[in-house]
Amino acid sequence: LNLNTKISVPSQVMARQVGAETVILDLASGTYYGLDAVGARVWQLMVEGQTFAQACKVLLAEYDVQPEQLQQDIAALVQSLADQKLVTLEA
Amino acid sequence: MLDEHWGYITDVTRQQRLEQAILRVVKPEDVVADVGCGAGILGLLCLRAGAGFVHGIDSTAILEVARETFLRAGWSQRIQLHRAKSQQVSLPERVDVLICDHVGYFGFDYGIVEFFTDARRRFLKPGGQMIPSKINLQLAPVESPACVALVDKWAQENVPPEYRWVRQYGVSTKHAVHLKKDEILGEPVDLGSIDFRDDHPDFFSWQAELVVRRDGQFHGLGGWFDCELTQGVWMTNSPIAEHPIDRSQVFLPISEPVSVFRGEKIRAKIMARPTDSVIMWEVEFVASGRKFSHSTWQGMLLSADELVQQSPMHIPMLSDKGRARLLVLGYCDGLRTAKQIESAVLRDHPNLFPSAAETTRFVAQVLAGDTH
Numbered sequence: 001l002n003l004n005t006k007i008s009v010p011s012q013v014m015a016r017q018v019g020a021e022t023v024i025l026d027l028a029s030g031t032y033y034g035l036d037a038v039g040a041r042v043w044q045l046m047v048e049g050q051t052f053a054q055a056c057k058v059l060l061a062e063y064d065v066q067p068e069q070l071q072q073d074i075a076a077l078v079q080s081l082a083d084q085k086l087v088t089l090e091a
Numbered sequence: 092m093l094d095e096h097w098g099y100i101t102d103v104t105r106q107q108r109l110e111q112a113i114l115r116v117v118k119p120e121d122v123v124a125d126v127g128c129g130a131g132i133l134g135l136l137c138l139r140a141g142a143g144f145v146h147g148i149d150s151t152a153i154l155e156v157a158r159e160t161f162l163r164a165g166w167s168q169r170i171q172l173h174r175a176k177s178q179q180v181s182l183p184e185r186v187d188v189l190i191c192d193h194v195g196y197f198g199f200d201y202g203i204v205e206f207f208t209d210a211r212r213r214f215l216k217p218g219g220q221m222i223p224s225k226i227n228l229q230l231a232p233v234e235s236p237a238c239v240a241l242v243d244k245w246a247q248e249n250v251p252p253e254y255r256w257v258r259q260y261g262v263s264t265k266h267a268v269h270l271k272k273d274e275i276l277g278e279p280v281d282l283g284s285i286d287f288r289d290d291h292p293d294f295f296s297w298q299a300e301l302v303v304r305r306d307g308q309f310h311g312l313g314g315w316f317d318c319e320l321t322q323g324v325w326m327t328n329s330p331i332a333e334h335p336i337d338r339s340q341v342f343l344p345i346s347e348p349v350s351v352f353r354g355e356k357i358r359a360k361i362m363a364r365p366t367d368s369v370i371m372w373e374v375e376f377v378a379s380g381r382k383f384s385h386s387t388w389q390g391m392l393l394s395a396d397e398l399v400q401q402s403p404m405h406i407p408m409l410s411d412k413g414r415a416r417l418l419v420l421g422y423c424d425g426l427r428t429a430k431q432i433e434s435a436v437l438r439d440h441p442n443l444f445p446s447a448a449e450t451t452r453f454v455a456q457v458l459a460g461d462t463h
Contacts, residue, residue, distance in 0.1 A: 011373060011384070012296065012362055012371070014371065014384075014386050014388060014389065016388070016393075016398060018393070018394070018398050021395055021398065021399060023398040025369070027362050027369060027371055028294045028362075030293060030294070030366070030367060031403060032401035032403065033402060033403075034398075034399055034402035034404065034405070
């Protein structure tokens with residue numbers, strides 16, 4: 001995972017947004033994953049094609065948080081989604 | 092419910108095909124399990140064919156029609172009816188034949204994969220027979236203004252503008268339709284097959300390439316089944332078959348019509364998780380690269396709370412209704428009558444629901460559903 005990383009969503013994975021929450025369904029495993037409002041925003045930005053760095057920049061403007069902390073949190077989230085095969089990381 | 096079963100029983104082609112298969116498979120004195128037996132027609136055909144005993148399993152009240160029918164026909168000594176989901180039933184013996192007609196509109200969309208697999212493992216003797224044995228799934232490109240009207244009905248002029256957004260659910264729905272031959276835009280292709288004699292994963296993924304045979308508007312995918320009841324006996328709901336059974340096909344729409352030309356290729360991918368009743372479909376127009384992706388999950392009406400509850404990390408808490416149910420069941424001590432339980436609940440918990448009438452209804456509902 002680096003600043004230029006983008007994500008792609010495998011075809012068996014889909015998401016639904018209700019209010020500020022996003023729920024992701026992996027049809028292959030039948031498992032559901034919930035994202036809170038910040039996670040949902042990260043999902044939205046990166047599914048649209050923004051790189052990790054671009055997503056961080058947008059979120060920095062939207063949330064009162066230290067850049068290092070934000071980068072660390074988003075990296076952890078994206079890596080966790082990748083570990084669970086909900087997204088594929090692309091350099 | 093009666094109308095639905097009247098439809099099955101009066102479908103002459105279906106009846107003939109199933110009877111043909113039963114006559115080939117059922118041997119004298121065979122024990123049969125009819126899974127999801129409904130009014131019991133398949134069990135009746137098995138008994139007429141010489142079966143020694145039939146176990147009929149169904150979770151709905153239609154089983155009472157089966158019970159009375161077998162009694163009146165003089166077969167009541169050779170039938171045992173089980174009112175429950177087949178996965179919750181234990182039979183007193185292994186059977187020679189398993190039979191089931193829950194092939195839905197698209198073969199796998201009415202639960203047969205899950206409960207026929209369970210029935211094979213727990214009910215069937217080694218070497219026993221299954222009717223049906225296999226389903227082949229077929230897919231075709233469809234141009235159908237009637238299907239589009241079904242998808243678009245929430246966007247019609249007579250719908251108040253504030254509600255027209257609801258159309259998005261129509262796009263993410265598996266529609267039951269009766270396709271006409273001239274609505275099929277290209278040759279149907281074999282999407283895949285499911286052999287009920289084998290084990291299967293919970294998740295299916297099939298791909299097909301469709302070729303458009305005439306210029307037109309692509310509105311979505313049409314799907315149906317070709318079902319092998321037993322070797323050499325088939326039953327289909329194909330709209331282009333000469334003798335189909337009287338059953339709908341499925342229409343899987345895309346969000347907007349796309350103009351297509353003769354010879355154009357369309358890639359389709361169908362993914363399904365029958366246990367959760369979820370189907371996902373992707374359509375890609377090879378020439379233009381345009382892609383559409385929809386799923387029935389996105390067409391389900393779910394509140395934010397219900398969506399959150401689907402997460403495995405969600406920690407469930409008893410709801411007010413759950414607490415009320417536990418409370419009512421706590422009075423079921425094997426001594427109190429229903430009337431005494433109702434009186435005790437009303438006396439001890441006068442504010443369980445806003446009115447005494449609702450508490451009475453709730454108690455009756457709990458007792459009917461969770462006690463015997």
